[in-house]
Amino acid sequence: MDIGIIGSGQVAQTLAGKLLELGHGVMVSSRDVTAAKDRGDWGVIPSAGEFAAAQTALGRAAAAGSFADAAAFGELIINATAGEHSLDALQSAGTSHLHGKILVDVANPLDFSRGMPPTLLFCNTDSLGERIQAALPDTRVVKALNTMNAGVMIDPGQLPEETTVFVAGDDQKARDWVSAEVLTAWFGWRHVVDLGDMTAARGLEMWMPLWLRLWGATGTGVMNLKVVTGA
Amino acid sequence: MDIGIIGSGQVAQTLAGKLLELGHGVMVSSRDVTAAKDRGDWGVIPSAGEFAAAQTALGRAAAAGSFADAAAFGELIINATAGEHSLDALQSAGTSHLHGKILVDVANPLDFSRGMPPTLLFCNTDSLGERIQAALPDTRVVKALNTMNAGVMIDPGQLPEETTVFVAGDDQKARDWVSAEVLTAWFGWRHVVDLGDMTAARGLEMWMPLWLRLWGATGTGVMNLKVVTGA
Numbered sequence: 001m002d003i004g005i006i007g008s009g010q011v012a013q014t015l016a017g018k019l020l021e022l023g024h025g026v027m028v029s030s031r032d033v034t035a036a037k038d039r040g041d042w043g044v045i046p047s048a049g050e051f052a053a054a055q056t057a058l059g060r061a062a063a064a065g066s067f068a069d070a071a072a073f074g075e076l077i078i079n080a081t082a083g084e085h086s087l088d089a090l091q092s093a094g095t096s097h098l099h100g101k102i103l104v105d106v107a108n109p110l111d112f113s114r115g116m117p118p119t120l121l122f123c124n125t126d127s128l129g130e131r132i133q134a135a136l137p138d139t140r141v142v143k144a145l146n147t148m149n150a151g152v153m154i155d156p157g158q159l160p161e162e163t164t165v166f167v168a169g170d171d172q173k174a175r176d177w178v179s180a181e182v183l184t185a186w187f188g189w190r191h192v193v194d195l196g197d198m199t200a201a202r203g204l205e206m207w208m209p210l211w212l213r214l215w216g217a218t219g220t221g222v223m224n225l226k227v228v229t230g231a
Numbered sequence: 232m233d234i235g236i237i238g239s240g241q242v243a244q245t246l247a248g249k250l251l252e253l254g255h256g257v258m259v260s261s262r263d264v265t266a267a268k269d270r271g272d273w274g275v276i277p278s279a280g281e282f283a284a285a286q287t288a289l290g291r292a293a294a295a296g297s298f299a300d301a302a303a304f305g306e307l308i309i310n311a312t313a314g315e316h317s318l319d320a321l322q323s324a325g326t327s328h329l330h331g332k333i334l335v336d337v338a339n340p341l342d343f344s345r346g347m348p349p350t351l352l353f354c355n356t357d358s359l360g361e362r363i364q365a366a367l368p369d370t371r372v373v374k375a376l377n378t379m380n381a382g383v384m385i386d387p388g389q390l391p392e393e394t395t396v397f398v399a400g401d402d403q404k405a406r407d408w409v410s411a412e413v414l415t416a417w418f419g420w421r422h423v424v425d426l427g428d429m430t431a432a433r434g435l436e437m438w439m440p441l442w443l444r445l446w447g448a449t450g451t452g453v454m455n456l457k458v459v460t461g462a
Binding site for chain 1: 350391427439448457462
């Protein structure tokens, strides 16, 4: 499958690397492709030689382009931008390029302007997932994977036991497909909890402040929660 | 130990029952003791006969009183009111009665005025834990146990594996004592994570929206999170 990743940072690179390894076509993207390349953002294709090698090995394109390029390229879209830029980036990507597609939103609306740890730009009665779905009514938005760091997203097996990942979104079939394909088949998640419609993104994003404190308390970002239920 | 519980609802009753069973002196409390008794809030002392029996069995007082009565009675104080009423209740309890004491705050600032599920009255850059500590500067406030339902608070062993409980607060010794005594020795928790100062209460209270969606998705409130870390 061809996958367009909106974003070029650490999360985008980690997802792209895994998706390439799985044999998918991947395009990562930036607002300013030249500037991003100069910054060295293209960690997954760090040199022309490695890019060529990856293309040869995979027989598919591992490419970098504008947000609109990635949106047009992908049959599946992943929003891996910083949450504060997500709506602008998706606007630039173009609603027509995203029409009818599934978009997996892994971002958090973190606000670093108040210092560390970040707070949220909005929450409680609103969420980034809801704002993205409202801005893209013809796109099937699924919130997932925003509750952990990028390394755990693509390799849950590095934790010593099964932990939990969530999906939320207004389109049940899109949630089911993301659960079965992206999370389970591709990334190896075994415990996926479907939280229902996109208002559940509020809770998923509001997990971030506790995650950030846990990161400080445990000293590792290789960490996740496991939901345990009784009888 | 004599323990004053601020509150008389389900959480207060469940905690009182367990603390009585452990042999502590307990006083639950209400803004209006007569009204609370008429409502049947005193589930732990449902009749004069049982109250007398409990007193005989325990050799200590299982009593009900005003917020001020409970605050004066307790060597340890637990805030088990609904979050929207916590600050008023603690004001009524009297700062002088709470001076120097440890207060365990198990409440969440839930806002039911917008319908179900509830949102939070405030969050992100503020928390109930911080507001209580600010209102009671001479009281050693420890946020704990607000991340689960009352049954799990006092009986974590009903879940099929060890799950996680948290402490936060500005007084390290108070956090340590609550962790070792209340959580571990009394209630049987084995995995206590110390999140540091009271600003961590933001994350602990912001867990509620996800907990509420999980309650809906799993169909049970006998549920908790386990924090799993890798290397």
